[in-house]
Amino acid sequence: MRGKRRLVAVLLLAAxxxxxxxxxxxGAAGGRHSATSGPSGVGTGGPMVGSGGGFGETFAAPKGxxxxxxxxxxxxxxxxxxxNVSLAAYGRATKTxxxxxxLKCWKNNGCSTGTGGKYTxxxxxxxxENTYRQxxxxxxxxxxxxxxxxxxxxxxxxxxxxxxxxxxxxxxxAQHVSAIVTYxxxxxxxxxxxxxxxxxxxxxxxxxxxxVTGPGENYLTVVGEDTxxxxxxxxxxxxxxxxxxxxxxxxGFPGNPLSAGWQTCEQKALNPSINVxxxxxxxxxxxxxxxxxxxxxAKYPDLKGLSYEDALFMSQGGYAAYQAAxxxxxxxxxxxxxxxxxGCLADQLKNPNLHIYYYSAGNAQIRVALTAxxxxxxxxxxxxxxxxxxxxxxxxxxxxCIKGYPATASGTSLIPLSLLHQMYP
Amino acid sequence: xxVASPAPVRAIAANAVLVARFLPVWLATGxxxxxxxxxxxxxxxxxxxxxxxxxxxxxxxxxxxxxxxVMHGGIDLSTPxxxxxxxxxxxxxxxxxxxxxxxxxxxxxGVGVAVGLVNGLLVGLLRLxxxxxxxxxxxxxxxxxxxxxxxxxxxxxxxxxxxxxxARDKPLGVSNVFWVGLAITIVLALVLRSTVLGRRFxxxxxxxxxxxxxxLHVRTHVVLAYTAAGTLYAVAAVLLAGVNISIDPxxxxxxxxxxxxxxxxxxxxxxxxxxxxxxxxxxxxxxVFLTQMLVILGLSAAMQYVVFGAAILAGMVVSGDRVTAxxxxxxxxxxxxxxxxxxx
Numbered sequence: 001m002r003g004k005r006r007l008v009a010v011l012l013l014a015a016x017x018x019x020x021x022x023x024x025x026x027g028a029a030g031g032r033h034s035a036t037s038g039p040s041g042v043g044t045g046g047p048m049v050g051s052g053g054g055f056g057e058t059f060a061a062p063k064g065x066x067x068x069x070x071x072x073x074x075x076x077x078x079x080x081x082x083x084n085v086s087l088a089a090y091g092r093a094t095k096t097x098x099x100x101x102x103l104k105c106w107k108n109n110g111c112s113t114g115t116g117g118k119y120t121x122x123x124x125x126x127x128x129e130n131t132y133r134q135x136x137x138x139x140x141x142x143x144x145x146x147x148x149x150x151x152x153x154x155x156x157x158x159x160x161x162x163x164x165x166x167x168x169x170x171x172x173x174a175q176h177v178s179a180i181v182t183y184x185x186x187x188x189x190x191x192x193x194x195x196x197x198x199x200x201x202x203x204x205x206x207x208x209x210x211x212v213t214g215p216g217e218n219y220l221t222v223v224g225e226d227t228x229x230x231x232x233x234x235x236x237x238x239x240x241x242x243x244x245x246x247x248x249x250x251x252g253f254p255g256n257p258l259s260a261g262w263q264t265c266e267q268k269a270l271n272p273s274i275n276v277x278x279x280x281x282x283x284x285x286x287x288x289x290x291x292x293x294x295x296x297x298a299k300y301p302d303l304k305g306l307s308y309e310d311a312l313f314m315s316q317g318g319y320a321a322y323q324a325a326x327x328x329x330x331x332x333x334x335x336x337x338x339x340x341x342x343g344c345l346a347d348q349l350k351n352p353n354l355h356i357y358y359y360s361a362g363n364a365q366i367r368v369a370l371t372a373x374x375x376x377x378x379x380x381x382x383x384x385x386x387x388x389x390x391x392x393x394x395x396x397x398x399x400x401c402i403k404g405y406p407a408t409a410s411g412t413s414l415i416p417l418s419l420l421h422q423m424y425p
Numbered sequence: 426x427x428v429a430s431p432a433p434v435r436a437i438a439a440n441a442v443l444v445a446r447f448l449p450v451w452l453a454t455g456x457x458x459x460x461x462x463x464x465x466x467x468x469x470x471x472x473x474x475x476x477x478x479x480x481x482x483x484x485x486x487x488x489x490x491x492x493x494x495v496m497h498g499g500i501d502l503s504t505p506x507x508x509x510x511x512x513x514x515x516x517x518x519x520x521x522x523x524x525x526x527x528x529x530x531x532x533x534x535g536v537g538v539a540v541g542l543v544n545g546l547l548v549g550l551l552r553l554x555x556x557x558x559x560x561x562x563x564x565x566x567x568x569x570x571x572x573x574x575x576x577x578x579x580x581x582x583x584x585x586x587x588x589x590x591x592a593r594d595k596p597l598g599v600s601n602v603f604w605v606g607l608a609i610t611i612v613l614a615l616v617l618r619s620t621v622l623g624r625r626f627x628x629x630x631x632x633x634x635x636x637x638x639x640x641l642h643v644r645t646h647v648v649l650a651y652t653a654a655g656t657l658y659a660v661a662a663v664l665l666a667g668v669n670i671s672i673d674p675x676x677x678x679x680x681x682x683x684x685x686x687x688x689x690x691x692x693x694x695x696x697x698x699x700x701x702x703x704x705x706x707x708x709x710x711x712x713v714f715l716t717q718m719l720v721i722l723g724l725s726a727a728m729q730y731v732v733f734g735a736a737i738l739a740g741m742v743v744s745g746d747r748v749t750a751x752x753x754x755x756x757x758x759x760x761x762x763x764x765x766x767x768x769x
Contacts, residue, residue: 129571129674130674131579131674134575254725254726254727278723280720280726281726285673285675285678286669286671286673286675287669287673287675287676287678287679288679290476290668290669291476291480291716291717291720292720294472294473294475294476294717294720295473295476295717295720295721296720297472298467298468298470298472298473298476298717298721299467299721299723301472313673316582316669316670316671316673317669317673319670320668320669320670320671321476323589323593323670324475324476324479324593324600324668325472325475325476326475327472341582341671406579406580406581407579407580407581407582407583407671408579408580408582424575424576424579424580425576425577425580
C-alpha cells in the first residue's frame with residue numbers, strides 16, 4: 001500500500017513539474033505586446049494608382065500598397081470592373097482602423113464593430129486552422145472595419161468537416177447576414193448552399209481561386225490568380241533553368257482543383273526534354289511532404305526541380321528529407337506561396353545551386369472579395385471572375401526573409417507588422 | 426490444465442502457439458522486403474532507409490506505449506495529443522536555443538507523464554471506459570497544443586538546431602533516432618521478460634482477477650501502464666521534432682491509429698494479455714517501409730490508401746488471437762486455451 005502511495009506521489013510530482021514548465025514556457029513567450037491603434041504602414045507611400053469611384057468606393061490605391069501585395073502596381077486584373085473592385089479594396093487597406101478591436105475580433109472569431117452599421121458580414125470556411133487562414137481572417141476583419149456600415153463580423157471554421165461547413169453556411173444565411181466571403185474547401189459540394197444564399201440576396205465571394213462551378217450564377221464572384229497561367233509560369237522557369245532532366249510535382253489534397261489547375265498546364269508547357277517523374281498529393285501536410293520528398297529522392301536522387309504550392313512546407317518537410325538523405329538541397333523550386341520562413345532558410349543556406357521562384361499566397365485577395373460583396377450591396381455589377389496576372393519572383397532578387405515576420409507568414413500580406421506581432425507574439 | 430497430456434508435450438504445444446502469435450509479422454516483413462526487392466528496389470537503397478529508419482523508431486516508441494496499454498485490455502487515443510503538444514513544446518520552450526533544449530525536453534516529457542497519469546487515474550481508479558477517456562483527454566490536450574502552437578510556435582516553428590543536428594548524426598551510418606528507438610525496444614523487452622516488475626505487469630494484463638487474488642495491485646499497474654505510455658509518446662514527440670526540424674499545426678496527427686495498427690499486427694490482442702516489444706518494433710518498421718515503398722512505386726493516392734489498408738487487414742487476419750486459436754485447435758484441443766491462460 002505504501003509503495004502504491006509512493007508511486008502516485010512521484011507521478012503527481014512529475015505532473016506538477018510538467019505543468020510548471022509549460023506555464024513557464026508560455027509565460028516567457030507571451031504577453032510582450034499590447035494592442036495599439038494606428039495607420040497600417042503597409043506600403044502607404046507613393047502616388048495613387050487609379051481614379052474615380054462609385055458604389056461607396058474610391059477606385060484608387062497607393063502604388064506602394066499594390067506593389068507590396070502584388071509585387072508590382074500594374075499587376076491588376078485586366079477588366080475595368082475587376083480592376084476597379086481591386087483598386088477600391090487595396091485603397092481601403094491603407095485606412096486606419098481600430099487594431100485593438102481587430103485583434104479582439106480575430107481572437108474571438110467575430111465581434112460587433114461598435115459602429116451600429118446595418119450590415120453583418122461573415123467569413124465562412126471549411127478549414128481555418130493554419131496560419132494562412134488565420135491571416136486571411138485578420139485581413140477580412142481589417143477590411144470590414146474600414147466600412148462604418150458594417151456593424152457585425154461573423155467567422156466560422158468547419159474544421160475540415162463537410163457537414164459542418166454546410167451547416168455553418170446555412171446558419172449564417174439563417175442569421176440574415178448581408179454578405180459572405182468563403183474559401184470553399186469542399187468545392188462543388190457547396191453549390192447548394194451558395195445557391196441558397198444567392199437566392200436570399202446574399203452576395204457570396206471566394207478568394208485565392210477558391211473555384212466553385214458557376215461564378216456569376218451560383219455565387220457572385222471568384223477572386224484569385226489564373227492557376228493555368230501559374231502552371232505555365234512554373235514551366236517557363238523550368239524550361240529556362242532546368243532545361244532538361246527530371247522534375248517532380250507535389251499537390252494538396254488528391255484531386256483538388258488548385259493543384260490540378262497548375263499541374264495540367266505546367267505539364268503541357270514543359271520542354272520535351274524535361275520529365276515529370278512524380279506527382280504526389282501531400283494533403284498540404286508538412287510531415288507528409290517529408291515522406292513524399294524522401295520517396296522521390298530515393299528513386300531520383302538527381303532530381304533537378306520541383307513545383308508545389310506551399311513554399312514553407314517544402315522548406316520544412318522537404319528540406320528535412322534532403323537533410324536526412326544527405327543530398328544537397330540543390331535544384332529549381334517553384335512555389336505558389338511566399339512565406340517568410342522559406343526566404344530565411346534560403347538566406348541561411350546561401351546555396352548558389354538553390355533557385356527558388358515564388359508567387360503570392362494571396363491573403364489580401366480576401367479584401368477584394370469582401371469589397372466586391374459590399375459593392376454588390378450598393379448595386380454595382382461585379383464580374384464573375386476577378387483574376388490577377390501572374391508574375392513569379394526570384395528569391396535571390398526579392399528576398400522574402402522579412403525582418404520581424406513570423407516564419408509562417410506570407411510576405412505579401414497587408415496586415416501591419418505591429419499587429420502581426422500581436423497575433424503571433 | 427489438461428491432465429491427460431504429458432507435461433513436455435503441453436509445454437511444446439504452448440510454446441508453439443506462443444511463437445505462432447508473433448511469427449506472422451516477422452514472416453510478413455520478410456515477404457515485404459522480398460517483394461520490394463523486385464517491384465521497388467529503390468526502397469531498399471540507403472536514401473530510402475535514411476528516412477524509414479528514424480521514422481520507424483518514432484512509430485515504434487509510440488506503438489510500445491500503446492502496447493503497454495493494450496496489454497491491460499485498454500486503448501489509448503491520446504497519442505496524437507501528447508505528440509503534438511510535446512513537439513510544440515520543443516519548439517516553443519526551446520525557442521531555437523540549444524541552451525533551452527533540456528528544459529524543453531523535460532517539459533515535453535512532463536506533459537507525457539501528466540497526460541498518461543490522468544488517463545491512468547481515470548481508467549484505473551475510476552474505472553471509466555478507456556476509449557472515451559483517452560479520446561476526451563487527447564482532444565483537450567490537442568486543443569491546448571493548438572492554442573500553444575498559435576500563440577507561441579507560429580512565430581518560431583524551428584526546433585533547436587542541436588536537436589536537429591543530433592537527429593541527423595549517423596553513428597554506424599544510421600540516425601541517432603534509430604538507435605534510441607532500438608535501445609528503448611530492447612530495454613522494454615528485457616524488462617517485460619526478465620524482471621519481476623515486467624512479469625507482474627504481464628500477469629495483471631493476462632488475468633487481472635487472478636493477479637489480484639495473487640496479491641498484485643491491479644489498479645496501480647493500470648495507472649503505471651498509461652503513465653509509461655504517455656512518457657513514451659513524449660519521447661516519440663522529441664525524436665520526431667528532431668527528425669522534422671520544424672513543428673507545424675498537424676504535427677503528430679498521423680499517430681492516432683498507426684500505433685494501434687502496429688500493436689495488433691505485431692500479434693497483441695486488443696482484449697489484453699501478452700505482447701512482444703520486438704514484434705511491435707518490427708510491425709512499425711513494416712508500416713513505415715510499406716508507406717515509403719508505395720510512394721516510390723508512384724501509385725496514385727487512392728491506390729496507396731487501398732494497398733495500405735489491405736496490408737493492415739491482411740496483417741490482422743494472420744496475426745494474434747486468430748493464429749493462436751487456429752494453431753491451438755490444430756495441435757490439440759485445449760492447447761490454445763492453455764497458451765492464452767499462460768501468456769495472453
